[in-house]
Amino acid sequence: MLNVTKGCVALTGVLFLSSYALSQTRQPNKPIRADDGKTLVDQFNKNGTGGPAPRHDITGFWAGPPSPKENEVPPMTAWGQEQFKTHKGHSQYSEAESNDPMKFCDPLGFPRDMLYQTRGVAFAPMADRMLQLSQFNRVWREIWTDGRELPKNVGGRSADASDPRWYGYSVGRWDGDYSFVVDTVGSDERSWLDTAGHPHSVDMRVQERYTRLNHNTLEMTITVDDPKTYTKPFVITTSQFKWIPNQELREEICVPSVMQEYLSIIGDPAGESSAK
Amino acid sequence: MKSKLLMPLALVVGLLAVCGPMFAHHGSAAYANTVLVLKDATVTKFVWANPHSFVMFDVKDDKGNIVHWAAETGSSSAVSLLGWNRNSLQPGDVVAVYIWAAKSGSPVGRLNKIVFADGKTLRDSVLGEWAGKSKQSGPALAVFARKTSGHTATTRVRAGST
Numbered sequence: 341m342l343n344v345t346k347g348c349v350a351l352t353g354v355l356f357l358s359s360y361a362l363s364q365t366r367q368p369n370k371p372i373r374a375d376d377g378k379t380l381v382d383q384f385n386k387n388g389t390g391g392p393a394p395r396h397d398i399t400g401f402w403a404g405p406p407s408p409k410e411n412e413v414p415p416m417t418a419w420g421q422e423q424f425k426t427h428k429g430h431s432q433y434s435e436a437e438s439n440d441p442m443k444f445c446d447p448l449g450f451p452r453d454m455l456y457q458t459r460g461v462a463f464a465p466m467a468d469r470m471l472q473l474s475q476f477n478r479v480w481r482e483i484w485t486d487g488r489e490l491p492k493n494v495g496g497r498s499a500d501a502s503d504p505r506w507y508g509y510s511v512g513r514w515d516g517d518y519s520f521v522v523d524t525v526g527s528d529e530r531s532w533l534d535t536a537g538h539p540h541s542v543d544m545r546v547q548e549r550y551t552r553l554n555h556n557t558l559e560m561t562i563t564v565d566d567p568k569t570y571t572k573p574f575v576i577t578t579s580q581f582k583w584i585p586n587q588e589l590r591e592e593i594c595v596p597s598v599m600q601e602y603l604s605i606i607g608d609p610a611g612e613s614s615a616k
Numbered sequence: 617m618k619s620k621l622l623m624p625l626a627l628v629v630g631l632l633a634v635c636g637p638m639f640a641h642h643g644s645a646a647y648a649n650t651v652l653v654l655k656d657a658t659v660t661k662f663v664w665a666n667p668h669s670f671v672m673f674d675v676k677d678d679k680g681n682i683v684h685w686a687a688e689t690g691s692s693s694a695v696s697l698l699g700w701n702r703n704s705l706q707p708g709d710v711v712a713v714y715i716w717a718a719k720s721g722s723p724v725g726r727l728n729k730i731v732f733a734d735g736k737t738l739r740d741s742v743l744g745e746w747a748g749k750s751k752q753s754g755p756a757l758a759v760f761a762r763k764t765s766g767h768t769a770t771t772r773v774r775a776g777s778t
Binding site for chain 2: 379380406430431432433434435436437442457459476590592593594595598599601602605606607609610611612
């Protein structure tokens, strides 16, 4: 019996510590979803592979998960922790208490736009760049493929330093026949890395790798390298997108006036007591 | 022996219950974990939007006073996969509303599901698995109605202003 009690005490201790650890890193939302099995990705999974992947081609409209599954972030630097403390995400705070930029329909920014509300994404190549189009808020990114270099010292004090941008500066290239690799710098620090509120600095470098596994499947891997904020580079997600048969996206826009109405009627009253 | 085994198990279960809210959907930190059932709710407004749709409805409390409620749902993009559309709820519809009400006592909450008189059901996109496992009705509604009676006028103004 003693062993059983000891075991349970140990298990409880482990759970307590893991709970503490989770509260420090704020696990990304893992909602219990009623629509599991009914997302577009799930529906399109039934379409099979569609045949082999075409070479150097990710053109088209793709359905993604509502929120790609995220890996844990590594320990933060002191600067990162300081920023993180000021970010009140929805996973822990009510709408009234939260200061998530999303609360006001502010831009998600990059890379959060690829970590949240990714139900629809499209790629459209041009002669000198790849356009990446997001269903959510109808945002597009320009990913230059003309061989230019990424700007250096974005946000710096020198006269020629480029301004930080919500969606940063991106260049892309093919790696082998089926992987399109995108490197991005200069994301505006006002954006959050993800919905949990993890921060990033303007010095962050992000690499996206889009690998077309077959005609109907596009795999996205995002690697974050931000030594000012995190103690080591990390892969924040590996997620799959599925070919949309009719090649159409929906309209999915965060409307500030509707959000204000929502906050006024529900979000703020719901958090009244806990916000005090 | 059995009771000695149960106690530590209960501790673990209790701890997991405390950990649970960390995994809640965005904004749900403000809501209770039990489902409140509001019967004979009359829909007054339905807003079909991203990232939150929401429904407003009136319910009588135990004294016959009308309380103006509002419940948020998942985005139109999410609930459309569950059979919803912008015409799913019309003003005047009388339905039963299953809701995770706000801990603040305000007559607002996160929708669990809506059930029409003919049994047709509209489920929300998150937290659905909790439906029916833990719910309150009757007395709980009366308590909520009393707690929220002071907010009724304010809510009416808010509703009227939109």
